[in-house]
Amino acid sequence: MTENLMQALHELLEQKNVPALKVFLSEQNPVDLAELLSAENAMPLAKLYRLLPKTLAAEVFVEMDTDMQEMLIAELTDKELADTMSELFYDDAADLIEEMPATVVKRILRNTAPEDRKEINKLLKFKDDSAGSIMTTEFVDLKREMTVGDALDHIRRVAPEKETVYTCYVTDETRHLLGLVTALTLLTAPTERKIGKLMEEHVISAKTDDDREEVAKTLMKYDFLALPVVDSEERLVGIVTVDDALDVISEETEEDFAKMAAITPSETPYLKTPVLRLFRARIPWLLLLMVSATFTGMIISGFENALAKQVILTMFIPMLMDTGGNCGSQSSVTIIRALSLGEVRFSDVFRVMRKEFTVALLCGSTLAAVAFIKLMTVDNLLSGGVTVTVALVVALTLLCTVLAAKFIGALLPIAARRIGLDPAVAASPMITTLVDAVALLVYFGIATALLGL
Amino acid sequence: MTENLMQALHELLEQKNVPALKVFLSEQNPVDLAELLSAENAMPLAKLYRLLPKTLAAEVFVEMDTDMQEMLIAELTDKELADTMSELFYDDAADLIEEMPATVVKRILRNTAPEDRKEINKLLKFKDDSAGSIMTTEFVDLKREMTVGDALDHIRRVAPEKETVYTCYVTDETRHLLGLVTALTLLTAPTERKIGKLMEEHVISAKTDDDREEVAKTLMKYDFLALPVVDSEERLVGIVTVDDALDVISEETEEDFAKMAAITPSETPYLKTPVLRLFRARIPWLLLLMVSATFTGMIISGFENALAKQVILTMFIPMLMDTGGNCGSQSSVTIIRALSLGEVRFSDVFRVMRKEFTVALLCGSTLAAVAFIKLMTVDNLLSGGVTVTVALVVALTLLCTVLAAKFIGALLPIAARRIGLDPAVAASPMITTLVDAVALLVYFGIATALLGL
Numbered sequence: 083m084t085e086n087l088m089q090a091l092h093e094l095l096e097q098k099n100v101p102a103l104k105v106f107l108s109e110q111n112p113v114d115l116a117e118l119l120s121a122e123n124a125m126p127l128a129k130l131y132r133l134l135p136k137t138l139a140a141e142v143f144v145e146m147d148t149d150m151q152e153m154l155i156a157e158l159t160d161k162e163l164a165d166t167m168s169e170l171f172y173d174d175a176a177d178l179i180e181e182m183p184a185t186v187v188k189r190i191l192r193n194t195a196p197e198d199r200k201e202i203n204k205l206l207k208f209k210d211d212s213a214g215s216i217m218t219t220e221f222v223d224l225k226r227e228m229t230v231g232d233a234l235d236h237i238r239r240v241a242p243e244k245e246t247v248y249t250c251y252v253t254d255e256t257r258h259l260l261g262l263v264t265a266l267t268l269l270t271a272p273t274e275r276k277i278g279k280l281m282e283e284h285v286i287s288a289k290t291d292d293d294r295e296e297v298a299k300t301l302m303k304y305d306f307l308a309l310p311v312v313d314s315e316e317r318l319v320g321i322v323t324v325d326d327a328l329d330v331i332s333e334e335t336e337e338d339f340a341k342m343a344a345i346t347p348s349e350t351p352y353l354k355t356p357v358l359r360l361f362r363a364r365i366p367w368l369l370l371l372m373v374s375a376t377f378t379g380m381i382i383s384g385f386e387n388a389l390a391k392q393v394i395l396t397m398f399i400p401m402l403m404d405t406g407g408n409c410g411s412q413s414s415v416t417i418i419r420a421l422s423l424g425e426v427r428f429s430d431v432f433r434v435m436r437k438e439f440t441v442a443l444l445c446g447s448t449l450a451a452v453a454f455i456k457l458m459t460v461d462n463l464l465s466g467g468v469t470v471t472v473a474l475v476v477a478l479t480l481l482c483t484v485l486a487a488k489f490i491g492a493l494l495p496i497a498a499r500r501i502g503l504d505p506a507v508a509a510s511p512m513i514t515t516l517v518d519a520v521a522l523l524v525y526f527g528i529a530t531a532l533l534g535l
Numbered sequence: 536m537t538e539n540l541m542q543a544l545h546e547l548l549e550q551k552n553v554p555a556l557k558v559f560l561s562e563q564n565p566v567d568l569a570e571l572l573s574a575e576n577a578m579p580l581a582k583l584y585r586l587l588p589k590t591l592a593a594e595v596f597v598e599m600d601t602d603m604q605e606m607l608i609a610e611l612t613d614k615e616l617a618d619t620m621s622e623l624f625y626d627d628a629a630d631l632i633e634e635m636p637a638t639v640v641k642r643i644l645r646n647t648a649p650e651d652r653k654e655i656n657k658l659l660k661f662k663d664d665s666a667g668s669i670m671t672t673e674f675v676d677l678k679r680e681m682t683v684g685d686a687l688d689h690i691r692r693v694a695p696e697k698e699t700v701y702t703c704y705v706t707d708e709t710r711h712l713l714g715l716v717t718a719l720t721l722l723t724a725p726t727e728r729k730i731g732k733l734m735e736e737h738v739i740s741a742k743t744d745d746d747r748e749e750v751a752k753t754l755m756k757y758d759f760l761a762l763p764v765v766d767s768e769e770r771l772v773g774i775v776t777v778d779d780a781l782d783v784i785s786e787e788t789e790e791d792f793a794k795m796a797a798i799t800p801s802e803t804p805y806l807k808t809p810v811l812r813l814f815r816a817r818i819p820w821l822l823l824l825m826v827s828a829t830f831t832g833m834i835i836s837g838f839e840n841a842l843a844k845q846v847i848l849t850m851f852i853p854m855l856m857d858t859g860g861n862c863g864s865q866s867s868v869t870i871i872r873a874l875s876l877g878e879v880r881f882s883d884v885f886r887v888m889r890k891e892f893t894v895a896l897l898c899g900s901t902l903a904a905v906a907f908i909k910l911m912t913v914d915n916l917l918s919g920g921v922t923v924t925v926a927l928v929v930a931l932t933l934l935c936t937v938l939a940a941k942f943i944g945a946l947l948p949i950a951a952r953r954i955g956l957d958p959a960v961a962a963s964p965m966i967t968t969l970v971d972a973v974a975l976l977v978y979f980g981i982a983t984a985l986l987g988l
Contacts (some may be wrong), residue, residue: 093925099643110737111737111739111757113756113757113758122662141615141970174830200977215623219815234722235721237642237723238722238723241719241722242723247719247722248701248718248719265701265718265722266694266700266701268689268692269690269691269694269700269718269722270694270695281777283562284562284563284564284946286564292899301797302781303566304564304841304873305566305778305781306565312773324777325758326756328755328781334787336872336876338792339791339792339795339868339872340866340868341950342792342795343864343865343867343868344861344864345865345869346863348825351873351876351878352869352870352872352873352878352887352890353873353878353879353886353887353890353975357575357890357894357897360869360890360894361894361897361898364862364865364894364898365897365898365901365902367861367865368858368861368862368898368902369901369905370866370901371857371858371861372854372857372858372902372906373909375854375857375858376854376909376913376914377852377854378853378854378857379850379851379914380850380917380918382849382850382852382853383847383917383918384852386846386849386850388849389846389849390843390846392712393839393842393843394836394839396835396849396852397833397835397836397839397841398832399835399849399852399853400828400831400832400835400852400856400971400975401825401828401831401832403853403856403857404824404825404828404831404856404964404967404968404971405821405824405825405828407860408797408820408821408824408964409817409821410965411796411797411964412796412797412798412817412820412821414796415792415793415796415798416793416796416798416805416813417805419789419792419805422805422806423789423804425804425805425806426805430806433806434805434806435809437805437806437813440810441810441813441814441817444810444811444814445814445817445818445819445821448818448822449818449821452822452825453825456829460829461829461832464833464836465833465836466786468886482744487591511857511861512859514860514861515857518853518857522853533652
């Protein structure tokens with residue numbers, strides 16, 4: 083798709099056919115245009131941007147990434163920047179100001195109308211992870227006394243400045259939220275009907291300082307197009323729209339993926355992230371985990387003499403460690419996702435433990451049985467020297483390791499959530515390090531007992 | 536929230552106040568009602584369901600999970616089932632039929648109007664992972680010659696049967712898709728204006744056999760409320776709405792999480808999944824990975840004599856294996872997500888490799904340097920016997936392992952995608968098993984060379 087558009091754009095640029103270029107650009111979707119304009123550094127960015135109709139230009143601007151926005155602003159005149167700013171929704175303007183360097187912010191604010199600046203400033207005051215930080219103040223506000231006809235007239239007038247007109251909110255004189263009406267209701271109701279009679283009064287809303295992830299999840303849960311946000315005095319101050327909620331959800335999901343792989347999360351697409359930033363996002367965790375693996379090494383070192391007597395035991399260390407790690411990851415990832423989706427709460431901790439214990443018993447016995455048979459047959463043929471006692475030591479260690487791994491894997495995320503940490507930090511790499519130590523201690527413990535080392 | 540509702544419901548049930556109960560139920564959101572009715576087995580499910588207004592009842596029905604739906608259907612009379620079926624959107628009805636056991640399906644179809652059955656059957660014919668399988672045929676269809684007034688009248692008439700009226704599609708006599716008009720445009724345009732003059736003609740659409748995940752991503756990318764789906768002859772046959780696209784995306788995300796933890800994906804919430812199903816989802820991967828860890832064991836066994844001479848080398852095996860695994864996971868998870876989000880394609884393979892190589896060089900050297908210093912100081916103090924050569928062997932092995940791990944971690948997901956597999960299968964557990972073997976081979980290779988074992 084974009085490849086075709088790119089080619090068409092290049093042809094028009096070569097022909098220097100400005101009128102045709104204007105028509106072509108005005109017919110594209112803002113998302114595609116942002117991609118087109120960002121695709122190559124060779125693009126005459128500001129020149130093309132100037133050919134766009136004003137509203138479309140602002141829509142394209144919002145879809146660009148931070149670097150491109152900064153480049154474009156540098157090329158725009160003050161007048162052009164002011165035009166763009168006046169077209170932006172307040173929440174997008176606030177996001178822009180949060181992401182630009184200080185000098186650019188100064189220039190942006192200088193070219194923003196005072197009344198817009200006031201609205202944007204209101205949004206900037208909310209904490210980064212709050213509902214306030216993702217809401218917009220540009221919603222349709224109706225009164226109880228209006229008729230459907232009045233409301234439709236009102237919508238027609240204000241629509242260009244509103245982020246959505248498909249859900250309208252009803253407030254009283256002191257801006258308290260009374261109810262909502264959808265555009266569908268307005269379209270299908272008799273023109274003379276009063277809004278007060280039509281509105282849904284059981285409105286699900288959020289507070290400005292609610293966690294933005296919770297708010298996004300609520301919106302998704304109910305399949306709403308927007309969720310109203312009220313202040314501490316129950317006055318309607320903004321709405322969160324579905325597209326912004328979606329952005330929050332996908333950001334949080336990517337954060338979970340990153341944490342599970344022991345990476346500091348970043349919002350930049352992979353190919354655009356500089357090598358040094360990738361390095362900095364990865365190295366602290368690698369160092370931490372490497373150093374903590376020292377304990378595992380120390381356990382082995384403590385049993386050096388025993389190992390020297392039965393070198394064959396060394397052969398099974400990787401398998402025991404890996405299986406423990408895998409079992410632990412299975413449980414921790416399952417529980418981390420269940421917590422994140424709201425399927426499991428702290429009060430379910432005993433149900434989770436019982437379930438994981440049963441699963442661990444089943445997995446552990448199966449693995450132990452298979453390992454025992456494999457050791458006595460395949461491994462004995464391949465390497466020799468596997469006695470029944472050694473096979474028993476390995477099988478018993480497997481069973482205990484799986485039980486411990488699933489217990490740790492399930493409990494740690496719940497405990498992390500309980501003390502206010504992100505459960506995802508208790509993911510695979512951390513579990514692996516812990517389970518390794520447990521596996522080795524159990525291994526050498528059982529080996530010492532059964533083999534008399 | 537739900538706790539309060541639950542309490543209110545219990546009180547009304549105890550009072551046996553049916554009129555108040557009816558009012559209470561009719562005021563709730565269908566998502567909450569589905570949760571309330573599913574919460575306890577003790578609930579008089581069908582009795583409460585019968586108190587709901589017809590349309591709300593169908594909305595609640597759709598929000599219930601499969602088990603609850605089956606229980607409810609068993610309690611409903613044929614007449615009540617027919618009422619519910621006539622209220623369902625065709626895509627929801629098709630989903631229901633796909634999930635119910637054969638005997639229930641028979642009863643459902645017997646109680647579905649022939650014309651509805653025809654539409655549902657059309658949807659059932661599409662492949663499970665296709666756009667056709669997630670679309671609905673209930674969209675608003677306008678003609679070019681209509682005026683805005685005609686269109687609004689038409690919408691008023693058909694709205695109750697349509698899944699969304701906020702995006703309307705314009706087709707010709709042969710049902711070819713010509714353009715679209717949003718409800719916002721209709722609301723703000725002059726009543727006499729012709730639809731043909733108003734419609735957007737550059738419509739982004741999907742084909743019935745497009746991959747459903749790609750379709751969902753397209754819809755999200757453009758922040759659309761719906762995406763039209765056309766057949767092989769470019770005739771409009773359905774639309775995918777944003778809520779269904781969201782379900783697809785979150786299903787696929789959970790699948791990725793599961794695969795990364797070596798679990799067979801399942802759609803059932805954790806606490807509702809029976810232990811045996813959890814066991815079956817986990818054990819095949821554990822067995823597979825345990826058996827493949829045999830190779831790692833065999834490598835150790837091959838170097839048994841060397842290890843016996845320098846038992847201290849054993850001490851660093853866990854650290855080398857874990858660090859390799861962690862480095863590999865970091866790269867594989869990063870690339871798997873970048874592929875899934877469309878940030879990286881196969882054609883980027885060389886850029887990815889160059890980037891990962893540089894990051895690996897930075898991470899590898901840092902880790903090697905830290906490990907060398909740590910071995911010569913801390914480990915020497917704690918365990919003793921770490922010569923400069925041993926420390927050098929470990930540091931060099933670390934560097935090589937990190938390079939190999941990041942290379943394997945980045946390349947494998949891209950390769951998997953290339954040959955048509957899900958990149959997520961090349962995630963942490965598989966990478967760990969591979970990287971372990973590489974780490975040990977490098978370790979013993981370098982040790983043999985430098986220590987002359």
